[in-house]
Amino acid sequence: xxxxxxxxxxxxxxxxxxxxxxxxxxxxxxxxxxxxxxxxxxxxxxxxxxxxxxxxxxxxxxxxxxxxxxxxxxxxxxxxxxxxxxxxxxxxxxxxxxxxxxxxxxxxxxxxxxxxxxxxxxxxxxxxxxxxxxxxxxxxxxxxxxxxxxxxxxxxxxxxxxxxxxxxxxxxxxxxxxxxxxxxxxxxxxxxxxxxxxxxxxxxxxxxxxxxxxxxxxxxxxxxxxxxxxxxxxxxxxxxxxxxxxxxx
Amino acid sequence: xxxxxxxxxxxxxxxxxxxxxxxxxxxxxxxxxxxxxxxxxxxxxxxxxxxxxxxxxxxxxxxxxxxxxxxxxxxxxxxxxxxxxxxxxxxxxxxxxxxxxxxxxxxxxxxxxxxxxxxxxxxxxxxxxxxxxxxxxxxxxxxxxxxxxxxxxxxxxxxxxxxxxxxxxxxxxxxxxxxxxxxxxxxxxxxxxxxxxxxxxxxxxxxxxxxxxxxxxxxxxxxxxxxxxxxxxxxxxxxxxxxxxxxxxxxxxxxxxxxxxx
Numbered sequence: 238x239x240x241x242x243x244x245x246x247x248x249x250x251x252x253x254x255x256x257x258x259x260x261x262x263x264x265x266x267x268x269x270x271x272x273x274x275x276x277x278x279x280x281x282x283x284x285x286x287x288x289x290x291x292x293x294x295x296x297x298x299x300x301x302x303x304x305x306x307x308x309x310x311x312x313x314x315x316x317x318x319x320x321x322x323x324x325x326x327x328x329x330x331x332x333x334x335x336x337x338x339x340x341x342x343x344x345x346x347x348x349x350x351x352x353x354x355x356x357x358x359x360x361x362x363x364x365x366x367x368x369x370x371x372x373x374x375x376x377x378x379x380x381x382x383x384x385x386x387x388x389x390x391x392x393x394x395x396x397x398x399x400x401x402x403x404x405x406x407x408x409x410x411x412x413x414x415x416x417x418x419x420x421x422x423x424x425x426x427x428x429x430x431x432x433x434x435x436x437x438x439x440x441x442x443x444x445x446x447x448x449x450x451x452x453x454x455x456x457x458x459x460x461x462x463x464x465x466x467x468x469x470x471x472x473x474x475x476x477x478x479x480x481x482x483x484x485x486x
Numbered sequence: 487x488x489x490x491x492x493x494x495x496x497x498x499x500x501x502x503x504x505x506x507x508x509x510x511x512x513x514x515x516x517x518x519x520x521x522x523x524x525x526x527x528x529x530x531x532x533x534x535x536x537x538x539x540x541x542x543x544x545x546x547x548x549x550x551x552x553x554x555x556x557x558x559x560x561x562x563x564x565x566x567x568x569x570x571x572x573x574x575x576x577x578x579x580x581x582x583x584x585x586x587x588x589x590x591x592x593x594x595x596x597x598x599x600x601x602x603x604x605x606x607x608x609x610x611x612x613x614x615x616x617x618x619x620x621x622x623x624x625x626x627x628x629x630x631x632x633x634x635x636x637x638x639x640x641x642x643x644x645x646x647x648x649x650x651x652x653x654x655x656x657x658x659x660x661x662x663x664x665x666x667x668x669x670x671x672x673x674x675x676x677x678x679x680x681x682x683x684x685x686x687x688x689x690x691x692x693x694x695x696x697x698x699x700x701x702x703x704x705x706x707x708x709x710x711x712x713x714x715x716x717x718x719x720x721x722x723x724x725x726x727x728x729x730x731x732x733x734x735x736x737x738x739x740x741x742x743x744x745x746x747x748x
Contacts, residue, residue: 381565384537384564385563385567388563392541392561392562422509422645448509451512
């Protein structure tokens with residue numbers, strides 16, 4: 238979890254808003270550091286992890302449910318089909334919808350009978366949504382899947398969603414554009430990591446644009462968007478205003 | 487003055503009003519402000535809710551307004567994945583037709599939240615036929631019973647649709663409002679088409695108050711003037727946003743024509 242990013246977003250793990258969808262988007266760069274931030278952010282917010290974040294421990298406690306898409310994709314071909322599989326669409330000539338995948342998500346969010354509550358509110362993190370397009374699912378079908386997840390996770394269970402979508406950039410990809418724009422319109426917060434237009438730089442790794450959308454109440458005038466540049470270091474990410482990299486000053 | 491009130495009086499013309507928003511300039515707040523205005527005028531107001539929950543849509547309205555809103559829920563289970571009998575029969579178009587078979591002759595406003603969702607899930611021709619029938623209901627020939635004014639407000643996300651559907655919807659609309667802005671200040675570019683008159687356009691600066699009242703503001707406005715070419719088709723197959731020659735007060739309209747996410 239990157240404390241500087243929390244400061245920019247004006248949030249902390251113990252006072253995160255609920256019922257929100259955050260879109261992470263990367264263009265000409267790797268936005269996975271944002272995924273790692275939010276995974277750590279929400280696991281810390283569960284309040285039971287004292288020192289750092291241990292994904293193995295979280296998984297053992299049932300706080301982290303992980304669908305390994307790659308492994309699952311192989312299973313769907315080499316295992317007998319006894320009941321609907323989350324990646325059922327891989328077996329079908331025309332992948333109609335992602336209902337089985339949604340049902341897997343909904344099942345995973347159900348409270349375990351007896352025992353301690355695994356979380357105060359659920360968080361669904363999708364890394365990454367663009368892969369579904371590559372596997373032959375249509376953009377509208379993916380948007381429908383996200384819609385149903387949002388209705389369950391954000392509205393019904395008052396949890397949060399974090400979704401990573403890649404921006405194909407200059408490559409014409411109509412389906413990906415529809416997917417990216419469609420999820421953008423459903424989002425409350427968009428974080429867009431972009432590579433520098435001038436190319437690789439040792440001290441500035443990219444630019445982060447932050448857009449707040451869909452406030453519960455409209456405000457007369459507000460800063461909707463902010464833009465920062467960033468540098469990824471060993472265990473942290475530093476953010477600074479454009480042109481204000483410490484290496485430059 | 488009268489010029490400042492164009493956004494305020496959108497619904498007085500009736501017919502189909504398209505509300506174009508973008509990722510950067512969301513349009514639901516303006517949709518809710520117009521819905522509130524209709525309710526305050528004593529109209530029946532129906533919401534076809536596909537994108538947000540009923541609670542979220544009603545948030546910010548007081549009880550007087552909420553009591554006048556009829557919310558048709560297509561958010562929880564729009565595709566009937568739960569296979570319960572709770573799904574509304576006939577889907578959104580069925581609901582639209584049912585609203586129009588009303589016996590109450592008073593004026594009605596129907597808010598489609600969103601028309602983009604409908605356009606992504608229904609054939610464009612079917613949707614256009616339904617919109618044409620609904621928004622021209624008060625001028626239907628052969629119908630002896632007088633029917634009040636029908637206003638249909640459709641929220642559209644400009645980045646999601648190609649030039650074909652955009653052109654089809656524009657040709658049906660009496661009014662088109664395109665949201666934009668600069669430096670945190672929102673603007674609405676309003677294009678009005680009245681029968682037997684040249685289309686007019688105006689840019690209106692505005693903000694929406696926490697109670698969803700419209701606060702019209704003076705800004706770098708442009709005098710209302712006839713628009714030389716009311717319907718300009720997109721020039722590029724990649725142009726997902728609509729392009730127009732009409733001048734824009736903010737000068738920012740071109741920036742979100744690139745339509746590659748945000």
